[in-house]
Amino acid sequence: MTIHRKKKIEVRNLVKIFGKNPQKAISLVEQGVSKQEIFERTKQTVGLYNVSFDVYEGETFVLMGLSGSGKSTLLRCLNRLIEPSDGHILIDGDDIATMDDKELRETRRKKLSMVFQGFALLPHRTVIDNVAFGLEIQGVSKEERYPKAEDAVAKVGLKGYESSKTSQLSGGMQQRVGLARALATDPDVLLMDEAFSALDPLIRSEMQDELLALQDKMKKTIVFVSHDLDEALKLGDRIAIMKDGVIAQIGTAEEILTEPADDYVSEFVAGVDRTKILTAENVMKRPEPVVSINAGLKVALQLMKKHGISSIFVVDPEKVIKGILFIDDAVAAVKDKKTLQDVLVTDILSVKPDVPIKEIIPVMSDSSSPLAVINENNKLIGVIVRGSILGALAITEGDQNGLT
Numbered sequence: 001m002t003i004h005r006k007k008k009i010e011v012r013n014l015v016k017i018f019g020k021n022p023q024k025a026i027s028l029v030e031q032g033v034s035k036q037e038i039f040e041r042t043k044q045t046v047g048l049y050n051v052s053f054d055v056y057e058g059e060t061f062v063l064m065g066l067s068g069s070g071k072s073t074l075l076r077c078l079n080r081l082i083e084p085s086d087g088h089i090l091i092d093g094d095d096i097a098t099m100d101d102k103e104l105r106e107t108r109r110k111k112l113s114m115v116f117q118g119f120a121l122l123p124h125r126t127v128i129d130n131v132a133f134g135l136e137i138q139g140v141s142k143e144e145r146y147p148k149a150e151d152a153v154a155k156v157g158l159k160g161y162e163s164s165k166t167s168q169l170s171g172g173m174q175q176r177v178g179l180a181r182a183l184a185t186d187p188d189v190l191l192m193d194e195a196f197s198a199l200d201p202l203i204r205s206e207m208q209d210e211l212l213a214l215q216d217k218m219k220k221t222i223v224f225v226s227h228d229l230d231e232a233l234k235l236g237d238r239i240a241i242m243k244d245g246v247i248a249q250i251g252t253a254e255e256i257l258t259e260p261a262d263d264y265v266s267e268f269v270a271g272v273d274r275t276k277i278l279t280a281e282n283v284m285k286r287p288e289p290v291v292s293i294n295a296g297l298k299v300a301l302q303l304m305k306k307h308g309i310s311s312i313f314v315v316d317p318e319k320v321i322k323g324i325l326f327i328d329d330a331v332a333a334v335k336d337k338k339t340l341q342d343v344l345v346t347d348i349l350s351v352k353p354d355v356p357i358k359e360i361i362p363v364m365s366d367s368s369s370p371l372a373v374i375n376e377n378n379k380l381i382g383v384i385v386r387g388s389i390l391g392a393l394a395i396t397e398g399d400q401n402g403l404t
């Protein structure tokens, strides 16, 4: 079944050249001249070149890349804080790039909100006033502003702090105020520019968790700029890796880790702890062979011998897992004239498909049995053996993280 998701943002052939003579720079980019050389020859900076991508409704899309790769420029083109040199940016099908001032103001007001790294708060005003301020500049009446601001303050966990001055709050709390101010207008699209980069690591991680929890409920479309790969992998439904003003790859965390588009992306993700990102689903094999609970021991034994395996999962006709049969038990049972049911081990190791490998490795290293991957109805959907994990991590024998 194909799921058709609504495109919220469509970026087409977006170009941004900083400087007075963009055309000269564009013709050099087209000839494959590097960004550095273009700058040396023309004094024009290639901010973005021919960038195209879609962001789906309800998606968290992360723009990721080294300093100067064009992330902020791209984000700021989306609400035209930076004017694109060329290309199209459709939001719900309407092209931001060609709107007149009035249409642009209206679209920003109704659909877009931005959260900045430096919080951009008014330090001597209270929390509630800062949040309401976002609504005030949109022309929302005072009667409407304050109830909306209170809702937003509660959403980000700052209930009780409404009358505190923002200058007296910690960095994490200030960023919550920044987030509340952006949420108060109930935008469809949140643009977040390195929103958590100024926070220390623990608070930052807390804010990331909070955003994930909020997003679970709000289902906004979020474009999030980060130069931190761990943050990108944690937050992004999909990630665009940028290099020198172009997108090197777009994909889910798993896609980027397992199928990097080029050497640049490979190097970029080389240091990532894959065990945190890859899940049971990414490393499982097809559950074959399995044996039916209604089959005899002899059939089970034949299957194990034919496939050279020492155990086999036993399922009912609906593929619901019933247990595991070990070859030694099966051989003994045939001799003793027992049935499959008599020697079936029902206490099996199993995981759900979304469990990270990090949690699976200790389980596997304590046991030689394969691990069953089951869905919410207890149907067997995959099997994990040690080799599948090692293969996915592509680690060498001397470095098996407790798997030996």
Ligand SMILES: Nc1ncnc2c1ncn2[C@@H]1O[C@H](COP(=O)(O)OP(=O)(O)OP(=O)(O)O)[C@@H](O)[C@H]1O
Residues within 6 Å of the ligand: 018, 019, 045, 046, 047, 065, 066, 067, 068, 069, 070, 071, 072, 073, 074, 227
């Ligand atoms: N106003 C400007 N005038 C000239 N060049 C600019 C301007 N803004 C950005 N640039 C250049 O455009 C390129 C992309 O910059 P941008 O700020 O988008 O990168 P970034 O990936 O967001 O980096 P960072 O993480 O450091 O913010 C850089 O080479 C930068 O020097």
